[in-house]
Amino acid sequence: MDYATIRLIHISCALVSVSLFTLRGLWQWRGVDWRRWRWLRVAPHVNDTVLLSAAVALALMSHQYPVAQSWLSAKVVALLLYIGLGGLALSPRATRRTRLIGLVGALACVSYILGVARTRSALLGLF
Numbered sequence: 001m002d003y004a005t006i007r008l009i010h011i012s013c014a015l016v017s018v019s020l021f022t023l024r025g026l027w028q029w030r031g032v033d034w035r036r037w038r039w040l041r042v043a044p045h046v047n048d049t050v051l052l053s054a055a056v057a058l059a060l061m062s063h064q065y066p067v068a069q070s071w072l073s074a075k076v077v078a079l080l081l082y083i084g085l086g087g088l089a090l091s092p093r094a095t096r097r098t099r100l101i102g103l104v105g106a107l108a109c110v111s112y113i114l115g116v117a118r119t120r121s122a123l124l125g126l127f
Contacts, residue, residue, distance in 0.1 A: 001057075003058070003061050003062070006054050006057050006058055006061070007054075007058060009050065009054045010051060010054035010055055010058060013047050013048070013050050013051035013054060014051055016047050017044065017047055017048055017051055018107075018110050020040070020043065020044045020047065021044065021086055021089075021106065022103075022107065023040075024040065024044070024090055025086070025089040025090060025099070025102075025103040025106070026103070028089065028090050028091075028092070028099055028103075029089070029096060029099045029100055029103060035092075059072070070122050071116050071119075071120045071121055071122050073122070074116050074122035075113050075116050075117065078109045078112050078113045078116070079109075079113065081105075081109050082106050082109035082110060082113070085101075085102045085103075085105040085106035085109060086102065086106040087102070088101070088102030088105075088106075089102030089103040089105075089106055090102075112124075
């Protein structure tokens with residue numbers, strides 16, 4: 001596959017990932033038992049595997065690696081923070097307030113990741 005195709009797969013999977021997370025996060029916050037639908041428990045993991053695989057392929061094809069490129073390092077750190085906050089947002093044991101903080105924080109991380117991807121700057125091109 002060529003770079004443009006893999007990039008399109010990566011962007012598409014990112015959109016699906018954020019959409020599924022937002023849906024599950026809102027349902028979790030509202031008390032909807034979304035875990036009863038098997039596809040909603042499995043699909044995000046399959047999609048995120050393709051997303052991460054495409055990201056690695058893009059990095060290898062473009063010879064841009066997180067340690068060497070500060071903007072990619074920033075994306076990886078924000079991704080880890082997103083995963084942690086997302087876990088809070090989807091936790092059945094967390095309080096409703098904690099879930100909301102996790103959801104809003106995770107979506108803020110996604111916004112930052114998108115900004116870094118567009119500007120290729122860890123500071124979003126501000127400095």
